[in-house]
Amino acid sequence: MRYLRLLALPLLCCLAIPAPAQQAADKTLTKLEQVRTANPSSVAALRALGITYYKRQRFADARSVLDAARRLDPKDGVSALYAGLAAEALEDYSSAKDAYNSYLQVGKTRKVRDDIRTRLVALSRAELRAAAKSAIVNEARIAEQAGDPRTVAVLPMTFSGTDQTLAPLTRGLADLLISDLARSPDLQLLERDRIQAMVDEIALSQSGRTDAATSLRAGKLVRATRVVQGAITQTGSRDLTVNAAVMSVATSQQQGRDVQSSDVLEQIFTIEKNIALGLFDQLGVRLSAADRAAIEQRPTRSLQAFLAYSNGLVAEDEGRFGDAARFYDQARSIDPGFGAAIQKAQSARSAQQGAQVTAAKVEAGLKNSAEGATVAAAERGVAATTTGVGSTLASAVGDINPSAANTVNTSTGGTTGQTPTPAPPTTRDPAAEKTGTDQPATKTGQVSITIRRP
Amino acid sequence: MRPLHAILAAALLGAAPLASGAQGLGDAAAAIIPQYVSVKIGSGVTAKTVSQLTVPFVVAVPISSRLNIDVATAFAVSDVSVNGTSASSITGLTDTQVRANLTLGTDALVFTVGANLPTGQYKITEAKSAAAGQIGNDFLMFPTSSYGAGLSTTGGLAFARSVGTWNVGVAGSFRKSTEFDAYETQDDAGKQTLTFTPADEVRARIGADRTIGNGRLTLGMTFSTFGDDRLANTSYATGDRYIGQASLYMPVGNTDVFLSGWGLYRAKGQQFGGVAAPENVINGALAVGLRSGSLYIEPNVEVRNWQVDGFAAGFLGNGGVRLRWSAGAFTFMPSAIYQLGTLNSLGGGESLDLSGWRAAVTLRIH
Numbered sequence: 001m002r003y004l005r006l007l008a009l010p011l012l013c014c015l016a017i018p019a020p021a022q023q024a025a026d027k028t029l030t031k032l033e034q035v036r037t038a039n040p041s042s043v044a045a046l047r048a049l050g051i052t053y054y055k056r057q058r059f060a061d062a063r064s065v066l067d068a069a070r071r072l073d074p075k076d077g078v079s080a081l082y083a084g085l086a087a088e089a090l091e092d093y094s095s096a097k098d099a100y101n102s103y104l105q106v107g108k109t110r111k112v113r114d115d116i117r118t119r120l121v122a123l124s125r126a127e128l129r130a131a132a133k134s135a136i137v138n139e140a141r142i143a144e145q146a147g148d149p150r151t152v153a154v155l156p157m158t159f160s161g162t163d164q165t166l167a168p169l170t171r172g173l174a175d176l177l178i179s180d181l182a183r184s185p186d187l188q189l190l191e192r193d194r195i196q197a198m199v200d201e202i203a204l205s206q207s208g209r210t211d212a213a214t215s216l217r218a219g220k221l222v223r224a225t226r227v228v229q230g231a232i233t234q235t236g237s238r239d240l241t242v243n244a245a246v247m248s249v250a251t252s253q254q255q256g257r258d259v260q261s262s263d264v265l266e267q268i269f270t271i272e273k274n275i276a277l278g279l280f281d282q283l284g285v286r287l288s289a290a291d292r293a294a295i296e297q298r299p300t301r302s303l304q305a306f307l308a309y310s311n312g313l314v315a316e317d318e319g320r321f322g323d324a325a326r327f328y329d330q331a332r333s334i335d336p337g338f339g340a341a342i343q344k345a346q347s348a349r350s351a352q353q354g355a356q357v358t359a360a361k362v363e364a365g366l367k368n369s370a371e372g373a374t375v376a377a378a379e380r381g382v383a384a385t386t387t388g389v390g391s392t393l394a395s396a397v398g399d400i401n402p403s404a405a406n407t408v409n410t411s412t413g414g415t416t417g418q419t420p421t422p423a424p425p426t427t428r429d430p431a432a433e434k435t436g437t438d439q440p441a442t443k444t445g446q447v448s449i450t451i452r453r454p
Numbered sequence: 455m456r457p458l459h460a461i462l463a464a465a466l467l468g469a470a471p472l473a474s475g476a477q478g479l480g481d482a483a484a485a486i487i488p489q490y491v492s493v494k495i496g497s498g499v500t501a502k503t504v505s506q507l508t509v510p511f512v513v514a515v516p517i518s519s520r521l522n523i524d525v526a527t528a529f530a531v532s533d534v535s536v537n538g539t540s541a542s543s544i545t546g547l548t549d550t551q552v553r554a555n556l557t558l559g560t561d562a563l564v565f566t567v568g569a570n571l572p573t574g575q576y577k578i579t580e581a582k583s584a585a586a587g588q589i590g591n592d593f594l595m596f597p598t599s600s601y602g603a604g605l606s607t608t609g610g611l612a613f614a615r616s617v618g619t620w621n622v623g624v625a626g627s628f629r630k631s632t633e634f635d636a637y638e639t640q641d642d643a644g645k646q647t648l649t650f651t652p653a654d655e656v657r658a659r660i661g662a663d664r665t666i667g668n669g670r671l672t673l674g675m676t677f678s679t680f681g682d683d684r685l686a687n688t689s690y691a692t693g694d695r696y697i698g699q700a701s702l703y704m705p706v707g708n709t710d711v712f713l714s715g716w717g718l719y720r721a722k723g724q725q726f727g728g729v730a731a732p733e734n735v736i737n738g739a740l741a742v743g744l745r746s747g748s749l750y751i752e753p754n755v756e757v758r759n760w761q762v763d764g765f766a767a768g769f770l771g772n773g774g775v776r777l778r779w780s781a782g783a784f785t786f787m788p789s790a791i792y793q794l795g796t797l798n799s800l801g802g803g804e805s806l807d808l809s810g811w812r813a814a815v816t817l818r819i820h
Contacts, residue, residue: 034745034747035745037748038745038747038748038749038750038778075557108616109616368618369616369618369619370616370619370620370621370664370665373619373664373665382669382705391621391663392614392621392622392623392661392662392663393557393562393564393612393613393614393623395623395663395674396564396612396613396614396623396624396659396661397555397564397566397610397612399625399659399661399674399676400566400608400610400612400625400627400657400658400659401553401566401567401568401608401610401627402551403524403526403551403553403568404510404512404526404527404528404551404598405514405524405551422714422716422737422739422756424697424699424716424717424735425592425599425718426676426697427599427603428590428592428599428600428695429587429589429590429599429600430631430650430652430653430683431578431587431603431636431637431650431652432586432588432589433590433683433692433730434683434690434692434725434726435583435587435637435685435725435726436587436725436726436727437583437586437587437588437590438587438588438589438590438591438592439591440493440495440502440588440591440593440594440768440797441495441797441798441799441804441806
């Protein structure tokens with residue numbers, strides 16, 4: 001016990017006295033806050049302060065000053081990048097995407113641009129999850145808002161049967177139905193990813209339970225006016241029956257009658273087309289001959305390829321992007337003409353790579369770049385004046401096409417608020433130069449002649 | 455001089471509060487910044503004083519995120535006095551520059567076009583010619599260096615990209631000038647108008663900048679080559695101009711240090727009456743910025759050397775202070791500089807004392 005007391009004393013001392021590193025960081029922050037106060041419209045000051053707030057995990061403060069910097073100079077890439085990182089940390093994914101997209105437009109560091117591109121794919125999924133969470137929180141308000149009457153949500157189907165290898169068809173058939181129903185201009189189909197995120201979030205909020213009401217609730221939360229529910233039943237070792245129905249979200253009542261199609265497993269695409277055409281009837285959509293012909297097109301004729309594709313959808317929904325990419329590759333190898341599988345494989349790979357691009361990795365990409373030097377300066381408490389080629393271009397333009405506006409911009413410190421350096425004369429007065437009247441040593445005098453009276 | 459002082463006082467007191475936030479071309483902004491310069495050359499009863507009060511007006515309008523337009527003009531009062539008596543003066547608007555910059559791609563390429571509109575003073579009479587001409591000197595550097603240069607148009611392209619830790623920019627432009635009525639003379643035959651056509655100009659620039667430690671280094675080189683100026687019916691070749699620039703900004707502790715220099719070399723040309731000898735102006739400046747709460751104090755010194763045909767033509771030392779004070783949405787920036795130097799008469803080798811001061815006041819609204 002005595003030893004414990006002896007140990008506790010220095011420990012308390014250490015806790016009471018701030019570490020030198022902490023003191024230095026506080027000093028840096030205080031200095032940058034003073035610089036910002038002195039130059040409230042200086043992009044450099046706002047950017048440096050925002051970066052420092054971000055590094056100190058004061059994400060809301062960081063976003064506020066970085067957004068101010070972006071308003072002053074929309075072409076400032078570093079401000080856009082750190083505004084995106086701060087928004088992402090605050091789980092405001094749509095703002096993060098907006099800021100990242102700005103960086104893709106104006107950012108100068110190629111490696112960071114590449115990382116941001118892959119990160120954006122992962123961010124879209126995070127955005128869907130966040131939107132689903134937000135919708136559940138705001139469910140009462142959303143219920144009062146009328147959706148577009150054309151909006152239709154096709155929910156994942158249910159499966160009952162003994163062969164669980166067929167269960168992934170619940171996602172595959174829903175995916176095919178969405179593609180087919182979307183061919184009609186009279187309908188507005190919601191994306192499968194968005195619906196799946198909502199269903200997953202509802203299941204999570206209900207401790208994994210789903211019931212008949214779940215699909216209607218999901219439809220309401222994604223602001224669909226009608227939802228398509230479906231069930232796949234394995235009726236024999238190789239026989240399937242698929243039922244589908246259209247439900248009105250507003251009344252929770254079925255619209256029209258059930259649509260049903262049965263056949264052997266190998267005829268799964270025929271079953272799906274029958275269901276799709278039946279649903280068009282129930283949705284009150286008349287198809288043109290061209291639409292009907294388009295719907296008759298099949299993405300693949302291989303059941304095995306479609307099963308692999310469906311497995312890919314399941315893996316993707318569960319966030320297993322590597323597995324999803326492998327399933328899609330498998331589908332593509334079975335049927336090289338399966339276009340959707342090729343597209344999905346690329347998307348899954350991007351999502352997989354994006355999930356590995358952390359904020360720290362994005363920041364590391366700035367190393368040894370001009371933008372990285374600006375960030376490093378901010379960490380040292382310095383509001384570096386420029387980051388990209390914007391000021392380089394401005395100097396060039398000011399020089400080759402001079403105007404009195406240059407003088408005023410530099411006199412006021414432009415957007416940096418920093419003192420201008422003395423500039424040489426960029427224009428000449430050609431007439432004065434030619435006549436020599438610009439020479440200061442030329443004497444201009446008055447001759448006074450006093451004539452005394454005689 | 456008295457009217458000049460009266461206008462100066464009125465402008466400083468009245469015009470500055472009209473200023474609104476000039477924040478560079480990225481934001482819609484307007485600015486009015488009165489500036490006053492007075493340079494006394496020589497001493498005694500033959501002392502000549504060249505002074506100028508100028509009030510530049512600038513409006514910058516961002517049409518879109520890619521297109522910016524700015525319009526700039528100035529009202530200037532220039533005076534040349536000898537021993538306190540005005541010998542020549544000119545007052546009025548200067549030409550107006552309208553410029554549009556279109557950014558293409560990801561901030562890498564800018565297409566710029568501009569026009570110099572002849573809103574300034576033309577048909578300069580003999581009584582005004584000294585005041586109109588003296589302000590154009592590259593060594594003394596008056597804020598408004600010309601009252602009128604005729605209608606001209608400029609088109610140019612600027613390109614920049616990052617190369618490792620450097621940003622490198624290259625740019626080029628072409629200026630087409632037109633004839634204007636430069637001078638009006640009076641002789642026995644009556645009033646005569648002397649026309650002038652400035653030479654067309656091709657200008658090229660290369661620049662680079664990078665961060666160094668906590669600071670920033672900027673370098674630039676501009677080259678201009680001209681056709682022939684035409685005064686009345688006579689052509690005069692104009693010497694090419696080379697401008698080199700370098701600046702270093704370095705924060706040291708709580709202090710900002712600015713070190714900069716530029717050199718302007720004009721090659722041999724021709725002027726009315728003979729050869730225009732080559733001239734070289736070199737300028738160096740050091741400023742130190744100190745923060746004290748919301749007040750920023752910046753003492754600065756500047757030296758400038760002028761050589762004509764290899765001979766010392768002038769030397770000028772400037773010392774001054776610039777303040778910046780921010781309160782809420784306002785930033786107030788007054789500055790004052792005292793100048794001291796010598797000027798060597800190009801003809802007789804006589805050395806003249808040079809002294810003067812500059813003052814400017816800026817109010818920015820954020």
